[in-house]
Amino acid sequence: MTFFLPIAAGIPLYADKFLLDIDWLTNSILVSLLVVGIVFFFARRATKVVKLVPDGPQNAFEAIVETLYDTVEEIVGPHMVSKVFSLLATLFIFILVSNWFALLPGVGSIGFGERTGFLTVPNIEVPILRPTTADLNMTLAMALVFMVLWLYWSIQEMGVGGFLKHMFGVKGGLKGFMAVVLMPIFFMVGVIEVVSIAFRPVSLSLRLFGNVFAGENLLVTMLTLGKKLGLPDFVAYISSIVLPLPFYFLELLIGLLQAMVFTLLCAVYITLSTTHDEEEAH
Numbered sequence: 001m002t003f004f005l006p007i008a009a010g011i012p013l014y015a016d017k018f019l020l021d022i023d024w025l026t027n028s029i030l031v032s033l034l035v036v037g038i039v040f041f042f043a044r045r046a047t048k049v050v051k052l053v054p055d056g057p058q059n060a061f062e063a064i065v066e067t068l069y070d071t072v073e074e075i076v077g078p079h080m081v082s083k084v085f086s087l088l089a090t091l092f093i094f095i096l097v098s099n100w101f102a103l104l105p106g107v108g109s110i111g112f113g114e115r116t117g118f119l120t121v122p123n124i125e126v127p128i129l130r131p132t133t134a135d136l137n138m139t140l141a142m143a144l145v146f147m148v149l150w151l152y153w154s155i156q157e158m159g160v161g162g163f164l165k166h167m168f169g170v171k172g173g174l175k176g177f178m179a180v181v182l183m184p185i186f187f188m189v190g191v192i193e194v195v196s197i198a199f200r201p202v203s204l205s206l207r208l209f210g211n212v213f214a215g216e217n218l219l220v221t222m223l224t225l226g227k228k229l230g231l232p233d234f235v236a237y238i239s240s241i242v243l244p245l246p247f248y249f250l251e252l253l254i255g256l257l258q259a260m261v262f263t264l265l266c267a268v269y270i271t272l273s274t275t276h277d278e279e280e281a282h
Contacts, residue, residue, distance in 0.1 A: 015135045016127070027127055028135035031107070035098045035132060068092060075267040077275055080153070084270055087149060091142060092263040095133060099212060099255030102131030103219075103248060133258075134213040136205060143201035146266050154273040166273065167193055200269065204262060211258050215251045219244050 015026040046061035054062050068089045073081040101107065107129040132138050155163050168190035222244040226236030 015130055015137065026135075027130035028132045028138055031098070031101065031129050032132040032138060034129075035094060035101055038101070039093055039097055064093075065089065071264075072267055075264065076270050080157075080270060080274055083153060084149075084267070087146065088263050088267055091146070091266065092259050095142075095208065095262055096256060096259040098131065098133045099258060100252065102134065102212060102216060103251055103255070107131060131212055131216055133208055134216055136209045139205035139209040140201060142262075143204040146204070147197075147201050150266070150269055150273065153270060157274045163273075204265060208258050208262055211254055215247075215254055219247055219251065222247055 015028040017023065017026055042057065043061065046057035049058075051058060069081065069085055072085050072088050076084055107127075158166060168187050171186060223240045225243055226239030229236075231239065
């Protein structure tokens, strides 16, 4: 097995260990550490010397944080934003930087494998850098961490009894005989809601994973399309530059949209479980 830097290669479905003596260090974990380092570096640079009139990195950093804070506050409300903003902002920034980091040259295309000929795109068996959001382990872990905190915040706001009433109790302020009659129906609705909540981590993680994983392999397909069609080497080389360009811009947009979708869905889930009863009371 040899190390090489090819033009492009598709990422495999599973993350790999590229250092055999370190079991936990997969190629997606390495990218996660790099992404965290990048975020910390720019955050530290922007806030190292805080000015009354911000400029440069501080101005950009404050604009991002303020925009995120206002957006989250509009969804979860002023009462919950102080509790949940740190998590939701962290998720958004980490996912966004991870998605855009995946578009850098060399991510997924530098690694170990076998070369079949000179200037031939080799088959990478173990890429050193794998997009972290294209690893289902990472997206599922983020979704599960959110769901644990979602349950904690929901019970903290409503109490155990209030949470169970919110899930299985009679809605709409019904009382007396009608409430007793409709109680079994609302209980079954609550059971369905529990099943729906159990699937939230799956939907959150698979949506993000699927879009990033598919986007990475789509770019590889466009990069190597000319070669696969048997075009002359010069034409295939030109096509490997021209064809992926529109998709790179598309992936930049998708990376932003997926970070927004993941974060906003988390905010909506928090809102549904912490403000529903209050709205009914009004």
